[in-house]
Amino acid sequence: VQLQASGGGLVQAGDSLRLSCAASGLTFRNAYTGWFRQAPGKEREFVSAITKSATTVYSDSVKGRFTMSRDAAKNTMYLQMNSLKPDDTAVYFCAVDRTLILSSVRDPKAWDYWGQGTQVTVSS
16 A cells, blocks of 8 residues: 655645645545644644545544545545644645544554655744
């Protein structure tokens, strides 16, 4: 399984960005797909996930501002980020897992496959 994340950049507070993550080696309908982020000096934290049954879960810090989606035909997941804040500054990682359960979705240690990360920097 390989994941390739892209779309990060430097934006101002209030701006929008869309991250993409192209996957190979598995099909999305048989896997959980997720986004995490890691700020300097902090632990990797959950952002959002889509379950095998296509339920979307968000962290409280991004709910209402970020939207996760995925295109099964392209085997690509997306993270639309609106109303960005300086606190959103981090390296964003995409992840997939075939055997996850919903209660573990927010734990980065539970996910098997990771992309390389893409930097998002939000200036004030």
